[in-house]
Structure formats: C-alpha cells, structure tokens
Ligand code: AMP
C-alpha cells in the first residue's frame with residue numbers, strides 16, 4: 665500500500681463514520697470472538713466456509729472468529745435503533761487469489777430499525793456519490809474519471825433475470841455503480857413468501873465487482889428456523905441468537921455492509937486488493953507481518 669492509498673482509505677473511514685454519525689447512528693465496536701457468526705451460506709457470491717474456532721482453555725470456552733457482524737447488528741439495533749460498526753471479518757475460503765478477495769478485511773456495517781430496502785439503497789447511493797465528491801474535491805482521485813458516478817441514478821437489476829453470469833457481464837459493461845436485488849441467500853435476509861421475492865440488494869462498482877450487500881431482515885422464529893434448515897445449516901450453531909428471536913428481542917430492521925478495502929481498491933484504481941491493506945491478508949499468499 666502506498667501513501668496516497670492510505671490517505672484515500674483514511675478519507676473513506678472518516679467520511680463513512682462522520683456521515684452516519686450525522687444521521688443519528690450510534691457507533692458500536694466490533695466483536696472478534698463469539699459463539700455465533702454469519703453462516704455466509706447459501707449466498708451465491710460466497711463459498712461454504714466454516715468459521716475458525718478458538719478454544720479458550722483458560723475460561724473453558726469455544727468461540728468462533730467473526731465472518732460478519734450481521735447477527736450482532738440485529739441484536740444491537742433492536743435495542744438502540746440505528747447503529748454502525750467497523751468490524752474485522754475473517755473468512756477462510758479456498759479460492760484462488762483474484763485481486764478482489766482478502767481473507768481478513770473490514771466492513772463498515774450499518775443497520776436501522778426504521779428503514780426499509782428502498783431507504784438503505786438510497787443511503788448507499790448517497791454515500792458512494794458523497795465519497796466520490798469528497799475524494800475528487802480533495803484532489804485524491806480524478807474528477808473526470810469518478811465524476812460519472814455523480815451523474816444519474818444507479819441502475820437496478822433483478823437477480824432472477826441476471827444470474828451470476830449476467831452480473832459478471834454487467835460488471836464489465838456498466839459505467840456507473842449498479843444494484844442487483846432479489847438474491848436468494850442467507851436466512852436472515854427477508855423473503856416475502858407471498859410474492860416470492862427477497863428484499864435484499866448488492867451494490868456493484870464497474871470494472872471490479874460487489875462492494876456492499878444488505879437487506880431487510882427476518883425476525884420471526886418459525887420462519888428463521890425453517891430457512892436455517894432449508895439452507896442445510898445446523899440450528900445448534902445459532903442457539904443464543906434463536907433464543908433472542910424466540911423472546912421477541914430481534915425486531916425488523918434493514919441495513920448493509922460495505923467492504924472498506926474494496927471501496928479503496930475501486931477509488932484508488934488498484935489492480936489488486938492487497939494494495940488496499942497495510943498488512944495484506946490474501947489467500948495462499950505469505951503473511952509478512
Ligand atoms: P457480504 O455480507 O458477505 O456480502 O460482505 C459484505 C461486504 O464485505 C461485501 O460486499 C464486500 O464489500 C466485503 N467483502 C466480502 N468478502 C470479502 C473478501 N473476501 N475480501 C474483501 N472484501 C470482502
């Protein structure tokens with residue numbers, strides 16, 4: 665990583681936290697170890713991956729490393745209304761280095777009890793535009809190159825019409841960031857059983873790929889357990905979370921998670937996400953420090 669990229673990363677972190685604080689979000693700090701974490705499955709963009717486990721013999725505990733903080737976000741937002749967290753995620757996926765996946769990265773993860781899908785997509789669009797403006801006015805990126813983001817709405821496509829191949833094609837063809845909605849995936853994203861539609865979304869940036877994922881969330885015990893089993897997951901991996909759901913402590917909410925290194929890769933025009941980390945964590949690459 666060079667100094668310009670770290671300045672861009674600093675601006676991204678400052679801009680995101682400042683913007684969400686001004687919108688009334690509360691700042692939560694991350695958890696790295698927990699009895700439960702995101703299964704990341706069945707998300708068509710992910711691999712079936714078991715979280716790393718740590719045996720804490722001193723306390724007689726067995727805890728998992730965070731895949732993502734989605735389940736904690738749901739628990740916290742039910743009490744606090746609007747929250748965000750900058751959280752390290754560790755995902756050990758057996759995929760070849762592709763310049764777009766790190767095995768440890770950071771999410772800017774936000775969630776709000778009073779928002780729906782449309783509101784979150786508007787917020788994501790506003791934030792990407794705001795970032796482009798901030799970086800271009802600060803002389804960190806070319807206004808000519810990134811100014812296009814400021815023109816026109818981000819197009820929205822339905823995953824049912826595209827499939828993975830269509831998404832890949834659009835990533836190469838589109839000139840602006842775009843949304844993909846209605847993606848069949850993890851149990852916590854809201855599925856409307858009447859219309860057969862998923863109330864979720866991914867945000868893509870042209871030439872690179874997905875930079876954010878989010879959705880409206882499930883909160884009903886029966887539906888959640890049914891979806892866990894349907895996804896081939898084990899109910900026992902989510903016991904404390906399911907207890908909260910059963911007690912009515914998980915409320916409807918919506919939110920999204922933005923990949924910090926991916927945003928930096930895009931705005932810095934990097935060829936490899938490794939360049940967006942001071943201490944890179946890239947599959948199959950030696951870790952120096
Ligand atoms: P997910 O909920 O799995 O979609 O993760 C949320 C966001 O984190 C994604 O949209 C990416 O921006 C980022 N992300 C996910 N996996 C990786 C990875 N392996 N390396 C870097 N960023 C990632």
Ligand code: MG
Nearest residue numbers: 709874876877
């Ligand atoms: Mg995703």
